[in-house]
Amino acid sequence: xxxxxxxxxxxxxxxxxxxDFVIGDTPELALATAAVVGLAFLLAGNRVAGVxxxxxxxxGFLLLSAWRxxxxxPGL
Amino acid sequence: MHTSSTLxxxxxxxxxxxxxxxxxxxxxxxxxxxxxxxxALEGAAVAALVLGGLVVVVGVPxxxxxxxxxxxxxxxxxxxxxxLQWLRKAILRSAGHVxxxxxxxxxxxxxxxxxxxxxxxxxxxxxxxxxAVAFKxxxxxxxxxxxxxxxxxAAQHRLGLAAIAAAVAVLLVAVAGLVVSRQLSEVPENTxxxxxxxxxSSFGVFWVGEGAGVHWPGSDLAIPVLAVFFAVAYxxxxxxxxxxxPQPAPRVETMPEAAP
Numbered sequence: 001x002x003x004x005x006x007x008x009x010x011x012x013x014x015x016x017x018x019x020d021f022v023i024g025d026t027p028e029l030a031l032a033t034a035a036v037v038g039l040a041f042l043l044a045g046n047r048v049a050g051v052x053x054x055x056x057x058x059x060g061f062l063l064l065s066a067w068r069x070x071x072x073x074p075g076l
Numbered sequence: 077m078h079t080s081s082t083l084x085x086x087x088x089x090x091x092x093x094x095x096x097x098x099x100x101x102x103x104x105x106x107x108x109x110x111x112x113x114x115x116a117l118e119g120a121a122v123a124a125l126v127l128g129g130l131v132v133v134v135g136v137p138x139x140x141x142x143x144x145x146x147x148x149x150x151x152x153x154x155x156x157x158x159x160l161q162w163l164r165k166a167i168l169r170s171a172g173h174v175x176x177x178x179x180x181x182x183x184x185x186x187x188x189x190x191x192x193x194x195x196x197x198x199x200x201x202x203x204x205x206x207x208a209v210a211f212k213x214x215x216x217x218x219x220x221x222x223x224x225x226x227x228x229x230a231a232q233h234r235l236g237l238a239a240i241a242a243a244v245a246v247l248l249v250a251v252a253g254l255v256v257s258r259q260l261s262e263v264p265e266n267t268x269x270x271x272x273x274x275x276x277s278s279f280g281v282f283w284v285g286e287g288a289g290v291h292w293p294g295s296d297l298a299i300p301v302l303a304v305f306f307a308v309a310y311x312x313x314x315x316x317x318x319x320x321x322p323q324p325a326p327r328v329e330t331m332p333e334a335a336p
Binding site: 037072 | 149152153154156157160161163164167168171172173174223277280281284285287288289290291292293298302305306309313316317320321322
């Protein structure tokens with residue numbers, strides 16, 4: 001039983017590590033990545049769209065995330 | 077494989093490793109100064125060996141057994157999320173929304189914490205606290221580097237080259253650490269972090285697209301073009317975010333009291 005418990009603890013720690021690594025305090029960036037992956041598959045057949053849309057979508061999410069992390073004036 | 081993408085791969089791994097190892101060095105030196113050098117160096121060396129082992133154990137099977145397109149999508153997504161996190165942090169720091177990383181403060185804090193752990197300074201004998209702190213510092217900071225080495229190395233089938241670039245950076249930081257015997261607060265960490273963020277994001281978008289079937293014009297030559305795009309985005313977003321800093325509260329002028 002103690003071995004099972006140790007494995008369970010290790011798995012939970014492993015899951016926590018990946019959750020913190022991928023999502024952490026910026027879930028919008030994890031969402032951005034998922035969106036870029038989804039768009040890449042949607043636009044795979046289109047030569048121009050993928051090349052233009054993927055970087056622009058990524059940059060858009062980056063700006064959104066930076067905006068979310070900005071320092072606000074007290075009371076706002 | 078173009079020379080340009082190989083060069084970008086080496087630079088990205090080298091710079092990422094440099095930044096993380098400077099942070100690790102700060103902790104190792106703090107452990108060495110306050111708990112004795114022997115244990116601190118042993119802790120750092122064991123952590124470096126474990127990290128190197130991780131690269132071999134995880135990286136080699138990835139290259140051998142996972143289909144390249146699936147690997148590129150997963151690795152690209154991983155690099156993208158990491159690159160965006162680094163770029164976001166760099167933008168917020170450069171724009172003044174978040175304080176710059178202060179190695180001096182971390183050093184002083186670590187030394188103070190280790191001093192409170194009791195037992196006094198053990199000199200050249202073995203000290204479990206010094207070992208554990210140095211091991212943890214190098215292992216935690218190095219985990220991100222291992223992910224970058226495995227991701228970039230596996231996606232381009234250049235795991236050996238990526239590992240060598242990381243090892244050279246580790247050696248460089250270790251030598252610098254010996255020379256200055258102190259934390260490297262003069263390293264322009266935010267600038268290096270920005271460069272790494274730009275490179276990881278470029279690789280990330282490229283590999284996700286490539287793995288999904290998007291045809292990039294010029295093939296691998298699209299990577300430097302993407303890097304320029306993200307660098308321009310970084311500067312533009314930093315300038316924009318600088319304009320959004322909260323204004324200091326206006327000073328209220330008080331009327332001087334009338335003389336009696």
